[in-house]
Amino acid sequence: MNKLILILALGFSPLATAGTTITGGVFDFKTRAPIVGATIRMNGPRGSSPSNRRSFARATVMTDESGSFSYEYEGDGGYDGEMKVTAVHKGTHAPMTQTISVRAGGPQSIRLMFYLRAEQWMVVELGAAGPSPDRTEYLFRSISNSGLCLNPLRSQSNWDNADCNSNGMVVGRIKSLTTGRLVPLLWDGSRVVELPQLDGFVSGLGWAKAVNENGEVVGFGGMQIDGQNRTGPIRWVDGVPFKLPLPPGAVSGYANDINDQGDATGTISLGGKTRSVLWKADGSVVQLEGSYAATPGFRYAQAEVVNDSRTVAGTISMLPPGITLDGTAEEHVFVWTAAKGMTNVGTLPGHSYTKIFQMNGLGEIVGTSELADGTAAKELGTVSAILYSQKQFIDLNDLIDTDYPYILTEAHSINDKREMVGFGIKNTGTGLFGQGFYMKQICPGDVDGDGIVGGKDFLTLQRNMGTGSHVPGSGDLNGDNRIDSQDLAIYQANFGKKYGARCVVQWQQQQQQQQQQQQQLK
Numbered sequence: 339m340n341k342l343i344l345i346l347a348l349g350f351s352p353l354a355t356a357g358t359t360i361t362g363g364v365f366d367f368k369t370r371a372p373i374v375g376a377t378i379r380m381n382g383p384r385g386s387s388p389s390n391r392r393s394f395a396r397a398t399v400m401t402d403e404s405g406s407f408s409y410e411y412e413g414d415g416g417y418d419g420e421m422k423v424t425a426v427h428k429g430t431h432a433p434m435t436q437t438i439s440v441r442a443g444g445p446q447s448i449r450l451m452f453y454l455r456a457e458q459w460m461v462v463e464l465g466a467a468g469p470s471p472d473r474t475e476y477l478f479r480s481i482s483n484s485g486l487c488l489n490p491l492r493s494q495s496n497w498d499n500a501d502c503n504s505n506g507m508v509v510g511r512i513k514s515l516t517t518g519r520l521v522p523l524l525w526d527g528s529r530v531v532e533l534p535q536l537d538g539f540v541s542g543l544g545w546a547k548a549v550n551e552n553g554e555v556v557g558f559g560g561m562q563i564d565g566q567n568r569t570g571p572i573r574w575v576d577g578v579p580f581k582l583p584l585p586p587g588a589v590s591g592y593a594n595d596i597n598d599q600g601d602a603t604g605t606i607s608l609g610g611k612t613r614s615v616l617w618k619a620d621g622s623v624v625q626l627e628g629s630y631a632a633t634p635g636f637r638y639a640q641a642e643v644v645n646d647s648r649t650v651a652g653t654i655s656m657l658p659p660g661i662t663l664d665g666t667a668e669e670h671v672f673v674w675t676a677a678k679g680m681t682n683v684g685t686l687p688g689h690s691y692t693k694i695f696q697m698n699g700l701g702e703i704v705g706t707s708e709l710a711d712g713t714a715a716k717e718l719g720t721v722s723a724i725l726y727s728q729k730q731f732i733d734l735n736d737l738i739d740t741d742y743p744y745i746l747t748e749a750h751s752i753n754d755k756r757e758m759v760g761f762g763i764k765n766t767g768t769g770l771f772g773q774g775f776y777m778k779q780i781c782p783g784d785v786d787g788d789g790i791v792g793g794k795d796f797l798t799l800q801r802n803m804g805t806g807s808h809v810p811g812s813g814d815l816n817g818d819n820r821i822d823s824q825d826l827a828i829y830q831a832n833f834g835k836k837y838g839a840r841c842v843v844q845w846q847q848q849q850q851q852q853q854q855q856q857q858q859l860k
Contacts, residue, residue: 358411360438362450364401364425372405373427373454380409381688382421396688422687425452429739432457435687435730458782459737461746464759464774477502478774479750480696481759486776490525497523500557501548501751509546509555522546522557524577533574535559536581539567546574548595548602556582556593556602563589571604571617582617585625593617595643603644603652614641614674616650626650630680637667639680643697650674651697654682669693671703671726686724686731694726696751702727704749704758723749723760734758734777744773783832785813791835799829 364376380397401407411421424435431454438448464474464486476486480502487502491512498520499510506527511520519542522533533546533555541560549555555574561581563570571582571593584591584606593604600619605612614626627639635657642652654672668690674680685692686707694705703726723734723746734746744762752758758777763770783791785798799813802821815825 358445359447360409360411360423360450361447362407362452363405364407364427364452364454365405366431367453367455370453372401372403373431374401374403374405376401376405376407376425376427376431376452376454378407378409379424379426379687380411380421381424382419423450424687425454426736427454428736430456430458433732433736457737458780459777460780461738461742461775461777463744464776474774476759476774476776477508478759478761478776480508481751481753481757481776483753483755485753485757486759491523491530498545500546503549503551503553505551505553507549507553509549509557511545518542520544522555522559522572522574524549524555524574526553531577533557533559533572533577534579536561536570536572536579537567541567541569543569547593550596550598550600552598552600554596554600556596556604558592558604571602571606573602573617583621583623585615585623591615594641597644597646597648599646599648601644601648603641603650605640612638612640614639614650614652616641616644616648616674626674626680628679630682633682639672641674642694643703645697645699645701647699647701648676649697649701651694651703653693654680656682671705673701673703683726683729684731686722686733689722692724695749698752698756699754700727700756702752702756704752704760706748707731707733721745721747723747723762725749725752725758734760738777744775746775746777749777781835781837783815783829783835784837785815785829786811789837791829791832791837795829799826 364373365371366373378399378401397409399407399409419439421438422435423438424433426433434452434454436450436452464476464478474489475492477489477499479499480487482502482504484504487506487508489499490508491497494512496513496515497510498512499508502508508525510523512523513520519540522544524531524533524546535541535544536559539560539562544557544559546555546557548557557572558569559572559579561568561570561572563584568590569592570584571591573580573582573593582591582593582602585608588606588608591604591606593602596602602617604615606615616624616626618624626641630636637655637657639654640652641650644650651671651673653669655667655669657667669692670685671683671692671694672680673683689707689709691708692705694703697703705724707722707724709720725732725734734749744764746760746762749758749760756779760775761772762775763772781789783795785795798811799821802813805821806819813821813825815828
């Protein structure tokens with residue numbers, strides 16, 4: 339029988355059938371050298387009946403010494419639709435996902451070629467100051483464009499942080515030890531400020547969710563809506579609360595993020611349904627669902643973040659095709675722009691339950707995602723920290739070395755230099771242990787973070803050779819807390835490389851800010 343060989347191009351989904359042979363190769367994007375030992379993951383397609391609609395067919399194969407792989411998909415009449423095929427080489431290259439379509443029918447052959455871009459990432463544990471990641475020295479829920487933010491109230495067991503800016507301001511909430519209510523709180527760089535609510539009503543759900551570079555804060559707290567005590571969206575300017583306007587008929591609202599232009603985003607309760615909104619800096623309110631609310635299976639959308647380009651992202655709840663029961667709804671990621679409206683961009687292959695936490699100025703989104711097959715939430719290995727970048731979802735665990743002891747489960751924040759913070763867990767043998775993490779892309783050989791491996795980097799290495807310093811910018815290029823011949827070898831192997839702004843980390847600015855914050859905390 340003749341076999342049809344298809345080379346998968348970007349944006350093209352070839353048709354596969356039961357009895358399909360999937361072959362291909364994995365190569366370095368720049369050198370075209372074969373990548374040996376890469377993992378090829380097959381996720382999908384779904385079952386076709388309500389009882390198995392949450393399930394995905396899954397398989398894994400490895401590339402051989404020539405970078406090639408082969409997989410026989412038998413399938414059956416009940417499994418059709420899309421299959422996501424992902425090539426992963428942990429610790430050295432960014433993963434890549436391609437899509438094929440599976441339908442019942444005769445045998446066919448598909449050939450997929452993956453060209454992976456070389457990327458290296460480092461991940462370190464944030465210093466613990468107590469039994470909980472919320473007590474760490476640095477925040478694991480937020481990172482500013484100047485780098486890590488100090489945790490000003492890490493000794494307070496009732497403190498829940500949410501966001502920070504480059505000026506050392508931190509916002510969140512704290513549980514009152516007397517009333518048990520949750521109170522919105524601001525650390526202004528030197529002192530704690532309890533943020534007031536409105537109309538004489540103190541909601542038990544108050545929370546300062548975000549702060550921009552101008553010190554404007556948004557969140558939610560008590561106010562009167564149509565003469566009733568409710569929880570509504572608030573903007574605080576210099577500590578003074580202002581109501582964010584609600585459309586007629588809305589009975590509550592929650593502001594979740596604010597950009598540097600003063601645009602805020604969040605959700606409202608309108609007509610018994612959750613709806614996403616954008617509060618523009620000019621005072622106007624835009625409801626984001628638009629015509630997407632009429633999409634089959636749509637249930638609701640929760641806007642979480644907005645960047646300076648006025649791009650909004652959040653979680654969208656959808657019923658899978660052919661399913662009408664709310665208990666089987668999935669949560670995907672949506673992106674909204676004024677030009678295109680709301681778009682469902684999906685989730686990590688093989689996953690169905692996603693929550694996002696932050697978006698940077700490049701439009702990259704971080705969050706957490708859970709497997710789709712009904713496994714219990716938060717079981718080790720079923721939940722992954724994710725990055726949405728260049729229209730592709732990436733499991734952050736696929737970017738780091740296989741010997742890292744933690745599974746990264748939640749990515750909470752990403753800045754414009756692609757530095758990330760979040761949360762991971764590991765099995766200690768006696769139970770699961772959680773820890774905050776910091777993660778950044780490595781520019782091998784670039785000591786000072788200027789994007790160029792050159793003479794200045796060598797002088798820093800030479801000056802610090804033999805020391806045990808692990809301070810960023812000191813020359814510890816392999817993260818072993820020593821500056822030695824191994825670091826020099828990394829420098830020599832990459833001498834002359836120009837990485838550009840995508841990898842640059844302004845260490846001096848970050849260190850200066852951290853030193854100032856340390857002084858303020860004393």
